[in-house]
Amino acid sequence: MTERQPSAARRRFLGDNPERLGWLFVVPALALVIIFRIVPLIWGFGTSFTDYNGMVAPRFIGLANYASLTHDPVFMDSIVNMLILLATLPIWIGLPLVLAILIHQGVPGGKLFRAVYFFPAVLSSVIVGAIFNMLxxxxxxxxxxxxxxxxxxxxxxxxxxxxxxxxxxxxxWATFGMSLLIFLAGLSTVPSDMLEAAKLDGAKLMATWWYIVIPSIRPIIEFAAVVTTIGMLTSMFGLIYVLTAGGPGTSTTLPEFLIWLEQGRMNRPGYASAISMVLFAMMAGLAFIQIRIMSRNASL
Amino acid sequence: MTLTRRALCAGTMLAAAFAVSVGVASADTTLTVWDWKSGDPTTQPYFDAVKKDFEAAHPGVTVKYVMQPHDQYYTLLGTAISAGQGPDVVLLHGGSQTKERTGALVKLDDNIADIKGRIAGWPEFTGADGDAYAVPISIQGFAVYYNKDLWQKAGLDPNKTPKNWADLEAVCAALKKAGTTCFALGNKEGFGADFFLSAVAANGWTAAQQEAWTKGDLKWSSPEVKAIVDAWVATKGAGWYAEGANSTAKFMDEYESFERGENANTIGLISDVAHWMEFDDFLGADKVGVYVMPPVAGGDGSLKLPLAGGIGYGVTNFSPNKDLAIALAKSFADTPHMQVFFESAGAIPADTKVDTSKVESPSAKQILAWLADGVPLAHNNMSTAETEEWHRQSQLLFTGETTVDKALARMDEVQAQAKKK
Incomplete structure (x- = not known):
């Protein structure tokens, strides 16, 4: 058996350095992140200090946009709504977790439930909105x-x-199927001998869950919590747009919806950028705390 | 080696595609037109006629319509304006939607002298500098349409329309007694409240008050405006509307419920949607009546239709073909094209030369008779910030979470801030 050798041309290009090859694979993803995430982020940060209205050249106004945010009741309401939304996080994690454990433990028709629960996750939020609008x-x-x-x-x-x-x-309803799948994948890594040992020792169902299952998939739960939090704050737009248009009053206006409103309809990209920056800072803070918890556990 | 070959193939294909697109662009000029209507079957003949005639008169020019969703239109347009690229010609609503975007539009004054006299509705498309920024193609106005059958069932005379607020209250009371909802109302986006405000203000405010409103000098908390906001709450209390107005979309849930005969009156339009032609189709032309909303207070007893330039075409100042784009914008208002617009879509055209003598619908005849002498549309002259806040406050007034005084105080604040700029 002969080992396949890289062609002369490729060797000339890459040399014998596997690290260089590694970079080659990373570059496309890195370029996309830089072009579509990092550059707009910096751009938005700059715009947030201007009175840009999308038509005439922006004028630097320092922190004025941020100052007016503090006494904009609509923005304040959107932050309160966001906090209410975040407070429901335990349900977003708990519900799919319980269902995943039940499916994992082999309730009758588990495979069917898995498919049914996941099904809404493939629907676009506008379609989900249209369905529930009728309901x-x-x-x-x-x-x-x-x-x-x-x-x-x-x-x-x-x-x-x-x-x-x-x-x-x-x-x-529309998104918990995704977390459910993540939990199911995590649960398959729980060592079955430990579960059996617990069973033989006479551990009750709840005790098994609490002392064995949940601790073993704790990193997965934390991962799901980070992903779900980000999803809650950034992908509700379609639903808000179709179901309530942010109303009545400001009761369903979340920061992301307000950004869209200020940017396009009110012609205030500068102000909208300031709201984006605040939302970004909040999410970065949340993600930082959650990742800290995750890495602390990883080193346990 | 296959990898290299694939990469080469892909590269060649990309290069070829690029070459083709560049080739096309240089041989031809494409004028991109943004609107929210060109895909609608009722307006199709109008858009087709403009495209056909313009392309025939300007060889090598292609007119490309891009229809955007109506409720996202200004967000998308805002993005295009920020980027300084996209459409050459844009459809705009008259009033603040055009006036707040004059910075991104071409001044038309030197180019419209020949059509200025023939076309009506210019003030809504004129900027603060007194120059016109778009060519009006329709006249917009709010009329109250009613279902004559439901009136008759409630013991009302379908030929006797309300002349003042007390008359209207009596009509609604009679309908309520007969178990019929008086007005269809959709306020999910707040549009129901816009229509109510403009319709009720139309004959209650003097010309001077309308002007003060436009400038921001007539405050929300002033008695003239407060009377209307009070009426907004009182009419809900009196059971004029079906439950669930805050979750009903005005376009088109509200109008569909009127067409199904679920309620007896609706504040509709005179342009190409939610208008006489649509209601005639569903209820029968002889079953649809139309009247002007009476004012809740004030006025001299006359009832004039609230009117304004409806929609019009402007040219973006980043268009690389401004002269052609201006010619196209004007072509939308050519009399033969306007005639098609009126006949196919039933829109009241901005062109005064359009022959409307063949129309048979009694409501359309009535509306055409009102056109000569109209009054301003109040909500057209509100800033976007005021409009958005009025949408919110109108909903909270319905849920009872705010009071009229609190809502007006908030509106005063937004008005002062918006009109200060």
Missing amino acids: LRYDGSFNAMLKGIGLSPVDWLGNSSTALFSLIAVQL
């Missing part, structure tokens, strides 16, 4: 059902006290 509108099917069982209908999307939670519930 949740005042004269929609959900209220018809409520009326059928003698309850009074609720304007789920037109009422400030229910609109944000309706939106969160729909987004949760």
Whole structure:
């Protein structure tokens, strides 16, 4: 058996340095990140210090955009909405985790459930929005059902006290399948001998979950938490756009929706950049804390 | 070796594609037109006629329509303007949508002398400097359409339309008694509140007050405006609308419910959508009536239709072919084209020379008769920031989370800030 040798031309180009080959593989991804992430980020940072309106040349106004953010009630409401959204994180992690453990432990029809739960994750948010628009509108099917069982209908999307939670519930429905799959992958790494040993020792179901399953997939849970948090803050736009348009009032206006509103409809890219920077700083902070926790556990 | 060959193939193909596209661009001129209408079957004959005639008159020029989604139109346009590239000719709404974008548009004054007298609706497309920035193609206005059958069932005379607010209250009370919702209302995006404000203000405010409103001198908390906002809340309290207005889209859920006969009145348009032609199609021309919304207070007793230049075509100042683009914008307002626009889409054209004598719909005849003497559309003269905040406050007034006074105080703040610029 002869080992395949690289051609002379390729050897000339790469030399015998495997590191150089490694760089070659990394460069396309790196270029994409730099062109589409890093450059716009720096650009946006610069724009946030200007009064740019998209038409005439921007003028440097220092921190004025950031100062007006502090007394913009719409921005403040969007931050409060964001915090409410973040407070629901345990549900976004807990629900798929419990379902994943149940499927992993072999409930009847587990494979079917896995497919069914994952199915909404392949739908675009606009389609999900259109479906739930029909279900949740005042004269929609959900209220018809409520009326059928003698309850009074609720304007789920037109009422400030229910609109944000309706939106969160729909987004949760649409995306928890992805976390479920991540957890299932993680659960397959839980050593089965440990589970069996626990069983033989007479450990109860909950004890097995609490002392064996969850600690073994803790890094996976933390990973899912980071990914879910970022998803919550950056990919609700489609749903908001279709279901509530940010209303009633500001009750479903999240920072990302406000950025879009200020940038295009209000012709204030400078101000929108300032909101983007605040959102970026918050997310970077959150991600930093979560990654710190992850690496602390990794070194355990 | 296969890898190298593949890379070479891909490179050659890319280079070829680039060469082809460059070749086409240099041999031909393409004028890109942005709008939110060209894909609509009812307006298709109009857009086709403009394209055909313009391309025939200008050999080597291709007119390319790019239809954008209506509710994202200004966001996308804002992005194109920021980037300084994209469309040569853009469709715009009259009023603040055009006036806030004059910085990105070409002044048309030297080029429109020949059509200025024939076309109506210029003020909505005129910037603060007094120059025109777009050629109007339609007249917009708010009329109240009503379902004569439902009126009759409620014991109302379908030929006796309300002349003042008390009349209208009596109409709604009679309809409510008969179990019919008085007005269709969709306020999910806040458009329902815009229409209400403009329709009710139209005959309640004097010309001087309308002007003060445009300048930002007539405050939201002034009695004239407060009366309308009070009425917005009071009419909800009196049960004029179906539940769920905050989650109903005005376009088109509101109008569809009117067409299904679920409610008796709706504040509609006179352009090419939510208008007499559409309602005639669904309910029958003899079953659709139209009247002007009476003011809640003020006015001299006359009822004039709130009117303004509807939509129009402007030329972007980054267009590489400005002269051609201006010619195209004007071509949209040619009388033969306007005639097609009126006949196929039912839009009231900006061109006063269009022959409307053949129209048979009773509502259309009534609207055409009102056109000679109109009053301004208040919401057209609000800044975008005010409009957005009014959308929010109007919803909160419906959910009861704010009071009229609090909402007006907030609106005053936004108005002062927006009009200060």
